[in-house]
Amino acid sequence: MDKNNPLLCDPDSGICEIPTAKNEFEKSAVKASDKSVRILYFTDPICSSCWGIEPQLRKLKLEYGEHLKIEYHMGGLLPDWKYNSGGISKPSDVAHHWDEVSAHYNMPIDGDVWLEDPLDSSFPPSIAFKAAQMQDETKAIVFLRILREMVFLEKKNITKWEHMKTAAEKSDLDVDVLKNNYENDAEKLFRADLNLAAKMGVRGFPSVFIMNEEGGQEFVYGFKPYSLYENAIAKIFPKIKKATYEKTWNFLFSKYPTLTTREFAELMELSIQEGESQLEKLNVEEKIVKFDTKNGPLWKVI
Template structure:
């Protein structure tokens, strides 16, 4: 795979989307958990397909360990623009088929046609918008990121455009006027701060997950990994951690998360893909869920 030529051609085998020409600091930054026994520093990017791939694992982690684990979202700058690749070996249209392939690999709906119909010039605008959202409300910012990704991966919307950033912000309950002010101003500096921290922590691609405790010990998980790997990392860093059981019926899961893919529902409900698909189809037929159809799989939504 040509990950060096095109950061969006992520390697499904390693589960990594690599930053082009990444330069990391020789001095690594040490981060300690402060508010909760465990802190996860998650370097991600709004248009990273492998990051979309680990949404099921992260959502389950929040349900089982959320009381003791704080997740801090940091932006990493996957695609500055297309000029890094002046040789022209890779171009936006090359990403289309690749996204369709990784969609099948991760079993998460990703429609690559956005790269043929309305290709994104950079991942920086939605990343800066996320920093502006984070300043307003950290929880709403996570919802905002989810909305942006659904717009991109399922609805083929170019999320560098303000109209779609604003749409996602409204749905997430953010103050759109304040968001635009910060997006056009100080959020750019906050985004640069994240890029600097990424260099100091040795981040070369996404997803990059650092699990830390109050003593400053840390575990690093790079790329797409199954849930058990994240769970092991947390338990290794904080052996006393309590694993909470949570209700796995569809009403409870959709009350917690308003939209779920089939893969997410399977992960959270502990049911097979086939069982999950059958149940979700029945619920949609009964009018209890809305089925949002996309080329490479549906999204299930509780209105």
């Protein structure tokens, strides 16, 4: 694997690493919020390992949501293609890799976007996300999810305003306000995220800092199983109690209007095969619709 290319995420470690980052970790002085547990999540719209942990994050929100405050920060995975070298020098070199990590994470990713309509940077969608946050934190997370579905499944170049606009409309953001913020103050917030990432020693994604009110802190780096997130939370907040949630298809789709097979299976606590069987049945019954990609479907509520 060519370590000069940040889009070649290491499937074994589950990390999309920034080539220029220093390999050091600084214990943060950032404090927790009024909620018991504060999570700082450093990510990027085109980070395949971050797409891989969507099931874990969605389950965390269902089981620990009343205790959690999750703050999304952008990390600047791909500034441009100037610094890449060796065998990885152009977007098309990433296509096959994305297809491989799709199988590794069991999450649908179609690498053909790098052949059909390649992105020259991850900065524009990152800045758009900061613009969305300026308007509404909750809608911004929906906006980011839609952008990811666009790039990973629909093969859309999300650096283009037309796709950002569509994502904004689908997430119920005011498009005019978003565009104004995108073209003005959002870049400053994006740069502030990059500075915070550097200060905290972030060198790749996903980087998840879990903190309590007393300054206790755990760090989860790369693609990790759900149990590791639970253990990290329990370590700094031993008395935390997780909520139970309704493990039915209609409840899950009311919370998350789109789900991959792995997301559905993990949230329902089923095997992939059992989850897929239930989803196929719901599709036949016309309760959900199936959006097919070459590396797996996305299921959407009707």
